[in-house]
Amino acid sequence: MWRVFFTSAVVAVVVRSAMNWCDSGKCGHFGAGGFIIWDISGGQEDYSYQELLPVAIIGVIGGLLGALFNQLTLYITKWRRTYLHKKGKRVQIFEACLISLITSTVSFVLPLLRKCSPCPELETNSGIQCPHPPGTDGNFVNFYCSKDNEYNDLATIFFNSQDDAIRNLFSAKTFHEYSAQSLITFLVMFYSLAVVTFGTAVPAGQFVPGIMIGSTYGRLVGMSVVKFYKKLNVDEGTYALLGAASFLGGSMRMTVSLCVIMVEITNNLQLLPLIMLVLLISKAVGDFFNEGLYEEQARLKGIPLLDSRPKQVMRNMNAKDACKNQKVVCLPRVSRVVDIVSVLQSNKHNGFPIVERGQNGESLVIGLILRSHLLVLLQSKVDFQNTPFPCGPGILNRHNFSDFVKPASSKGKSIDDIHLTDEELGLYLDLAPFLNPSPYIVPEDMSLAKVYNLFRQLGLRHIFVVPRPSRVVGLITRKDLLLEEDGNTATTELQSTSVRSILSTSCKLSFSLLRRNAQN
Amino acid sequence: MWRVFFTSAVVAVVVRSAMNWCDSGKCGHFGAGGFIIWDISGGQEDYSYQELLPVAIIGVIGGLLGALFNQLTLYITKWRRTYLHKKGKRVQIFEACLISLITSTVSFVLPLLRKCSPCPELETNSGIQCPHPPGTDGNFVNFYCSKDNEYNDLATIFFNSQDDAIRNLFSAKTFHEYSAQSLITFLVMFYSLAVVTFGTAVPAGQFVPGIMIGSTYGRLVGMSVVKFYKKLNVDEGTYALLGAASFLGGSMRMTVSLCVIMVEITNNLQLLPLIMLVLLISKAVGDFFNEGLYEEQARLKGIPLLDSRPKQVMRNMNAKDACKNQKVVCLPRVSRVVDIVSVLQSNKHNGFPIVERGQNGESLVIGLILRSHLLVLLQSKVDFQNTPFPCGPGILNRHNFSDFVKPASSKGKSIDDIHLTDEELGLYLDLAPFLNPSPYIVPEDMSLAKVYNLFRQLGLRHIFVVPRPSRVVGLITRKDLLLEEDGNTATTELQSTSVRSILSTSCKLSFSLLRRNAQN
Numbered sequence A, B: 001m002w003r004v005f006f007t008s009a010v011v012a013v014v015v016r017s018a019m020n021w022c023d024s025g026k027c028g029h030f031g032a033g034g035f036i037i038w039d040i041s042g043g044q045e046d047y048s049y050q051e052l053l054p055v056a057i058i059g060v061i062g063g064l065l066g067a068l069f070n071q072l073t074l075y076i077t078k079w080r081r082t083y084l085h086k087k088g089k090r091v092q093i094f095e096a097c098l099i100s101l102i103t104s105t106v107s108f109v110l111p112l113l114r115k116c117s118p119c120p121e122l123e124t125n126s127g128i129q130c131p132h133p134p135g136t137d138g139n140f141v142n143f144y145c146s147k148d149n150e151y152n153d154l155a156t157i158f159f160n161s162q163d164d165a166i167r168n169l170f171s172a173k174t175f176h177e178y179s180a181q182s183l184i185t186f187l188v189m190f191y192s193l194a195v196v197t198f199g200t201a202v203p204a205g206q207f208v209p210g211i212m213i214g215s216t217y218g219r220l221v222g223m224s225v226v227k228f229y230k231k232l233n234v235d236e237g238t239y240a241l242l243g244a245a246s247f248l249g250g251s252m253r254m255t256v257s258l259c260v261i262m263v264e265i266t267n268n269l270q271l272l273p274l275i276m277l278v279l280l281i282s283k284a285v286g287d288f289f290n291e292g293l294y295e296e297q298a299r300l301k302g303i304p305l306l307d308s309r310p311k312q313v314m315r316n317m318n319a320k321d322a323c324k325n326q327k328v329v330c331l332p333r334v335s336r337v338v339d340i341v342s343v344l345q346s347n348k349h350n351g352f353p354i355v356e357r358g359q360n361g362e363s364l365v366i367g368l369i370l371r372s373h374l375l376v377l378l379q380s381k382v383d384f385q386n387t388p389f390p391c392g393p394g395i396l397n398r399h400n401f402s403d404f405v406k407p408a409s410s411k412g413k414s415i416d417d418i419h420l421t422d423e424e425l426g427l428y429l430d431l432a433p434f435l436n437p438s439p440y441i442v443p444e445d446m447s448l449a450k451v452y453n454l455f456r457q458l459g460l461r462h463i464f465v466v467p468r469p470s471r472v473v474g475l476i477t478r479k480d481l482l483l484e485e486d487g488n489t490a491t492t493e494l495q496s497t498s499v500r501s502i503l504s505t506s507c508k509l510s511f512s513l514l515r516r517n518a519q520n
Helices: A002-023 A049-087 A089-113 A153-158 A162-170 A180-197 A207-228 A236-252 A256-266 A272-289 A293-300 A312-316 A337-346 A371-380 A448-458 A489-494 A498-502 A511-518 B002-023 B049-087 B089-113 B153-158 B162-170 B180-197 B207-228 B236-252 B256-266 B272-289 B293-300 B312-316 B337-346 B371-380 B448-458 B489-494 B498-502 B511-518
Strands: A334-336 A351-357 A363-370 A428-430 A441-443 A462-466 A474-477 B334-336 B351-357 B363-370 B428-430 B441-443 B462-466 B474-477
Touching (some): A089 A180, A153 A162, A153 A180, A162 A207, A162 A236, A180 A207, A272 B002, A312 A448, A351 A371, A474 B351, B049 B236, B162 B236, B351 B371, B448 B462
Parallel strands (some): A441 A462
Antiparallel strands (some): B351 B363
């Protein structure tokens, strides 16, 4: 955490220095711009308890619209995956072009249909001009209005970069800039476009469109608040901000992080309590209908995301119940290559327990080997041996640590890609040097809720379910883990890892491999 | 987390409403005041890269002074505990009185020794008056200065509430308010007093004094920055804020939380990067010497705090090594009372494995019982039975869940407090209904670093070290834990916890107890 923290601090300082340097005009086109900060200073600095009702309403709207957004995007993504994207990559490109065409048309044509409005009287020291001069960005876009003191309110949102549109929606002291009709038109169109665009082949982002949608209905609510609570010092821009928070909360369902983001991008701490309330209400309303946007999409992709808490039903299940549908496939320590290949072909398990005969003839689970590591070993072939006995020392010198690392951008190897001759299939492979010697284990009758917590907290991928142990070798408490730097090291040095004593034959274990395995 | 978040939001809104209501004067003495916010607006809004050097210096000073503070308080607390507090509670009261007397004397006498300074010229619209009128709080305290336009700079810090003193130190646009001599005098005196006061019988707090110390030397550095970088728009108050952050960082060693607190209490986001840098530097410098204040004190109290990472040496140790100094004391499922008493008297273990003969005569570990639960059972006596056979049903009706809860304010029961007759000692006790049927287990040769992570992440108190398992019953992966709400529940309902099948005799397990145990 403190590394992230340190990096952020350095980034902030460097960016600030670079911006200062660029302010002198030495950076050409990079000189303009800066942080995306939608400053709402100059607007509302305080709030009264009467405003809690409209704030709650914004939260509820955000929850409803956010949940609807998640549901619609889920349906469309499913439909895309099932029908559209099977027809090849050209369809994806065509789809993206079509949507961009629709977006452009709508953005240009809709404002043309609106009538121009006369400019309101503005405070001279607010820095806002109506209409703003050509070539600059800002509120009150003239668009094709004929008269000099007129502006088109729909073009002020549509015909702008999204950054500027948000800045205009958030802007303070610009009462009655937008008509309710324009805002509703924009909301409907933009919401539909956002739903359709999400999941196309274009990396369009979800954050800024979300703020756009939210700030539109937020400003709508703000306009009615201004109308009904005339005595209060209320600003429409503040409500646009709360609306943005509510839609993001209703769609993404994050609370604390979104709150920090909203405070950061508006540079305003005063409205923190209202933002918190709005986020919580919208999250609560949204959770009533479905899960967050990212959870839904990740689930659709088949990523096994675990909720933060085990399901209620897990309290009455135990570890054995969770794995009773699948048969465990074990491998002996020294396996025939043909056996390994047939095991890998016959199932899709990602990890296999390795079993060995102990000194007294009883079987002993000596560790877990990953499918991906087996595939690497089968492909490299250097470890194949003629005898079914444990290998000699030095086997690890043949491998590089990096051989076992899965490339980030590949789908991983498959057993079908590996071709072995009949001669090779008859050879043996000693798996001991490559296994994870101590995966986490749970007794078979442990509550599944406890197993679940183990998975979640430690970020595991495999757990061995073992029979109830017959005896307890030791009992570790917290105090046993408080090794004195000076005290216990003497006894420590003498200890060798008894992993070695169990795999007592001769294979030297590479610590780097062990450590990698230890991460499971 | 979201509960805390929601509570904070509600608190903020309620306090704000109450404050609004009190502003109308309806609350009497409660009307004054508000949030403790040391507003630094009006001061520095920006920073340049030349300021990074003085900021780094502040960080280093904070780290050094913070580490020294931790070390000194550690020594003094040790000394107090060994010599002073053994002499009775009167000594503690006397000590507190003595320190308060010294503090008062120093606060009053030291300013008297300083000469009065003439008031500087202040901007008329800054709202600061020199000296401030009697009966009000603020900068430029007149104290016993004879002339009307003079003030005593040491009294401005010393002879004020700590809140106001900090506000004065943070205040912007008050250049040359303090002389370096006064600040150094204050720093030395206040630092010594803070060291001596920490750990007395008075709840004095550590946060506000820390800010006082830090802002003093911060302002000292700020004064020299103002002197050396004359061209920059630098404010002494900003450096006082950074100094405060650095001392807290150097002493408490928190980064993110302190950063949030500093931003909150100053209501200023602009200086966030500098605060982050200062916190990190002071933490890094402090960590070079010792641990944080709270860690040191907790360790002194014997609380087994675990660091966030396992020690390097643990990588080469295994689970068995950690518990080899202690013999595990097991209890049979149905134990004689006299045996339980002698086990509890003979050692200080807090948990005991329970062992039972299985159906085939082999021994089986059926769970863990806590010392505290055993003591409750021994004290209540209602479960004592005549026969050495497992108990009948209904035993749990004799107990209330709350019987097993340790009162928050007690030291817990001791075996010496429980008196049993010879007759009672001869009876038996079936422990099965009261044990934790599935504590976490690790194989004896698991790397101690992995065990450590298990402890830390799950917040455990006991772990069973068991022999390497002989077979794997099942293998759980993440996908097995993604129960479909509709799919798998059918199979689930049919399962009974096989804990019951193991304790197959007749005792019904109370789920409330089980769940409590499950939290270990």
